[in-house]
Every structure is written in structure tokens, then in C-alpha cells.
Amino acid sequence: xxxxxxxxxxxxxxxxxxxxxxxxxxxxxxxxxxxxxxxxxxxxxxxxxxxxxxxxxxxxxxxxxxxxxxxxxxxxxxxxxxxxxxxxxxxxxxxxxxxxxxxxxxxxxxxxxxxxxxxxxxxxxxxxxxxxxxxxxxx
Numbered sequence: 001x002x003x004x005x006x007x008x009x010x011x012x013x014x015x016x017x018x019x020x021x022x023x024x025x026x027x028x029x030x031x032x033x034x035x036x037x038x039x040x041x042x043x044x045x046x047x048x049x050x051x052x053x054x055x056x057x058x059x060x061x062x063x064x065x066x067x068x069x070x071x072x073x074x075x076x077x078x079x080x081x082x083x084x085x086x087x088x089x090x091x092x093x094x095x096x097x098x099x100x101x102x103x104x105x106x107x108x109x110x111x112x113x114x115x116x117x118x119x120x121x122x123x124x125x126x127x128x129x130x131x132x133x134x135x136x137x138x139x
Contacts, residue, residue, distance in 0.1 A: 056103070060102070065124070068099050076120065083112030084112060086110055124138070
């Protein structure tokens with residue numbers, strides 16, 4: 001009886017790669033698998049680092065824009081609500097050479113009067129592509 005059971009259990013159907021040690025061995029990834037895993041890990045780390053670097057630049061730029069907005073408000077208060085001609089006028093009012101720069105080395109863009117209703121002025125950074133009014137601008 002044990003012979004009959006053994007024959008029934010041996011009657012399995014194998015895929016071509018199962019009888020030779022599985023799919024990785026059939027493909028030949030036995031030695032390459034750690035290299036592929038390390039490469040994928042490295043690519044993931046680089047993608048995360050790039051995203052975090054850009055986000056840090058956006059945070060730094062938003063802080064600079066807030067500081068510049070306060071300086072523009074001070075300029076307008078001292079000049080009876082008059083608009084500055086640009087960031088150079090605001091810097092001269094603060095007795096500085098230049099105002100802060102965004103994370104990509106560009107000065108802020110002061111738009112006065114504002115294009116939006118209800119705002120007296122806008123302070124905008126052109127963003128990483130340095131294109132005025134581009135899709136990645138920071139306001």
C-alpha cells in the first residue's frame with residue numbers, strides 16, 4: 001500500500017523552472033540578485049533625497065518670501081501706501097544691498113499692485129526653473 005501512495009504523490013506536474021531550483025535559478029539570478037537589490041535600494045534613496053532637497057528649497061524660499069512681504073509692508077507704511085518699484089527699492093529702504101534670495105539664487109519678484117483682488121502686493125519666487133510665472137513658482 002505504501003508503494004501506491006508514493007506513486008500518487010510523485011505524479012506532480014512541474015513547470016520547467018521548478019525542477020531546476022526555482023525561477024531565480026532558471027533565469028540565472030542567483031549571483032545577481034544582491035546586486036539588483038542594492039541597485040534598487042540606491043535608486044530609491046536617491047529619489048527620496050532629491051525630493052527632500054527640493055522640499056527643503058521650497059521651505060527656505062517660503063520663509064524668505066514671508067520676510068520680504070514684511071519688508072514690503074514696512075516700505076508701504078513709510079511711503080503712504082506707495083508701491084515699491086521692485087525688490088531693489090525695498091532693499092534700499094531697509095538699507096541693505098539686496099534682499100534674501102530663494103533656494104535657487106534668484107531675488108524675489110515684488111508685484112505691486114497685486115494681480116489678485118484684495119491684496120496690495122505679491123511677493124513671488126520664480127522657482128527652480130527660474131521662469132517668470134512658471135508652473136513651479138512659489139508665492
